[in-house]
Structures are given as C-alpha cells and as structure tokens.
Amino acid sequence: MSVKVSGLFKIYGVQKAVNGISFEAFPGRVLGFLGPNGAGKSTTMKILTGYLPQTSGNASVCGFDVNTHTLDAKKHIGYLPESNPLYPEMYVKEFLTFVCDIHQIKNIKKRIQEVIQLTGLGPEQHKKIGQLSKGYKQRVGLAQAIIHDPEVLILDEPTSGLDPNQLIEIRKLIKDLGKTKTVILSTHIMQEVEAICDDVIIINKGKIVANDRLETLLQKHHTQNIEPIFVALTKEN
Numbered sequence: 001m002s003v004k005v006s007g008l009f010k011i012y013g014v015q016k017a018v019n020g021i022s023f024e025a026f027p028g029r030v031l032g033f034l035g036p037n038g039a040g041k042s043t044t045m046k047i048l049t050g051y052l053p054q055t056s057g058n059a060s061v062c063g064f065d066v067n068t069h070t071l072d073a074k075k076h077i078g079y080l081p082e083s084n085p086l087y088p089e090m091y092v093k094e095f096l097t098f099v100c101d102i103h104q105i106k107n108i109k110k111r112i113q114e115v116i117q118l119t120g121l122g123p124e125q126h127k128k129i130g131q132l133s134k135g136y137k138q139r140v141g142l143a144q145a146i147i148h149d150p151e152v153l154i155l156d157e158p159t160s161g162l163d164p165n166q167l168i169e170i171r172k173l174i175k176d177l178g179k180t181k182t183v184i185l186s187t188h189i190m191q192e193v194e195a196i197c198d199d200v201i202i203i204n205k206g207k208i209v210a211n212d213r214l215e216t217l218l219q220k221h222h223t224q225n226i227e228p229i230f231v232a233l234t235k236e237n
C-alpha cells in the first residue's frame with residue numbers, strides 16, 4: 001500500500017478531531033474520504049501531507065513516516081488543500097514554473113504544457129491567477145498537485161466550485177490519474193463518489209464508520225446509492 005494510517009489521533013484542546021483512525025490506500029485506486037462537516041477529513045489530510053502534526057499514532061506515505069521523514073513523504077504526494085491557496089498576483093505559467101522549481105523538475109516548459117493540457121487550463125493560461133474564475137483556480141490547484149507526477153494524490157474537495165461541464169472533465173482526469181496513482185479525495189458530492197471512487201471511507205466525529213470497496217458497501221446496505229448509507233451512518237441521534 002502507499003498510504004498507511006494507524007491509530008491516528010488529533011486533539012485540539014478537549015476535542016478529538018481525529019479519534020483513533022486506521023486505514024490504508026492502494027495504488028491504482030481512488031479512495032473517497034467522506035464525512036459530514038467537521039468530521040475530521042481535512043485534519044487527516046493535513047496530517048498525511050505533513051502540514052499538521054498528529055497528537056499520536058502513525059501515518060506513512062510510500063513507506064516514509066510523515067513525521068520523521070516529512071520531506072521524503074512530501075516528494076511522493078500531490079496535495080490540493082481545501083482552501084486552494086494560490087498567489088493571485090502571479091500568472092498561471094509563472095506560478096507553475098515556481099512549483100516546478102520547488103520540485104526541481106527538468107524540462108519545465110514541456111511539463112507545464114502537459115499539465116495545462118491535462119487540466120484544461122489552455123484558454124486561461126496567459127492570465128493572472130487572481131483574474132481566474134473559481135473553477136479555473138481549482139484547475140491551477142490540481143495542476144500544481146500533479147506537476148511532479150507524484151505517486152499519491154490527496155485532494156480535498158477538488159471539484160468544489162466547478163460547473164457541470166468542468167465537473168465531468170475533472171472527474172475524468174481524477175479517474176484516469178487513479179488508474180496508476182493512489183488517490184484520496186474528500187467530497188460532499190455523493191454522485192462523484194459513485195462516479196469515480198473504488199473505495200470509500202466514511203468518517204464521523206473523528207471515527208471511521210465505514211471502510212469498504214464501493215461495490216461491497218452498496219451491496220451490504222442493499223442500495224445502489226451512497227447517500228442513504230452516508231445519512232444512516234452519520235446522522236445525529
């Protein structure tokens with residue numbers, strides 16, 4: 001497996017944002033990481049990507065512990081954070097060049113053209129990031145996440161803000177990337193899970209309440225849709 005999490009906790013004050021979760025994610029598969037607002041998805045993703053230290057437990061990416069071998073782990077990860085922080089004053093290509101430099105990518109021009117093509121940024125590639133629509137900013141976020149061809153992609157709500165046409169294209173891109181890479185994505189769109197995920201984890205109040213292959217989860221609950229399963233497993237009592 002390329003991502004392994006065991007007994008992971010993140011405690012803020014008295015709140016257990018992540019409450020002892022364990023799971024694995026595998027190459028060639030897209031793992032949907034689902035849960036209600038505040039369930040602990042982004043916190044888990046930030047720990048996996050080395051941006052936040054856990055309180056206890058372990059997480060590794062491609063065999064590298066994210067705490068003790070953070071840089072090695074990060075080399076293997078592409079991360080699209082929920083807030084998609086970008087530099088609005090930079091031009092798209094200027095920003096992607098900057099990201100290439102960080103990753104010490106060779107043949108920068110060729111690689112930038114490839115990711116512009118992959119993410120459909122072509123028509124907007126000459127603009128400043130601050131001039132882009134939300135959906136195109138999201139594409140820039142995806143482009144920077146994949147530019148170093150990482151083995152693991154961690155995408156926090158990658159399709160938020162996309163229009164229906166863009167949704168289809170970006171989902172296709174994620175599904176294609178998932179054929180060779182390990183993709184973990186969070187989303188609140190249940191159709192998206194059905195369209196692109198192979199595996200599903202549902203997290204509620206910091207704990208995993210489901211972890212299965214999508215088809216197995218649907219079979220177990222005698223339904224064709226993930227939504228009723230999500231509601232049943234996460235509703236407030």
Ligand SMILES: Nc1ncnc2c1ncn2[C@@H]1O[C@H](COP(=O)(O)OP(=O)(O)OP(=O)(O)O)[C@@H](O)[C@H]1O
Binds near residue numbers: 012036037039042082
């Ligand atoms: N820096 C922080 N300090 C204190 N509490 C925090 C901090 N960051 C997150 N939390 C809390 O931890 C819990 C989990 O938050 P997290 O952002 O991981 O949830 P999420 O599942 O990603 O939610 P959403 O679907 O709304 O993005 C929430 O209750 C949140 O308020």
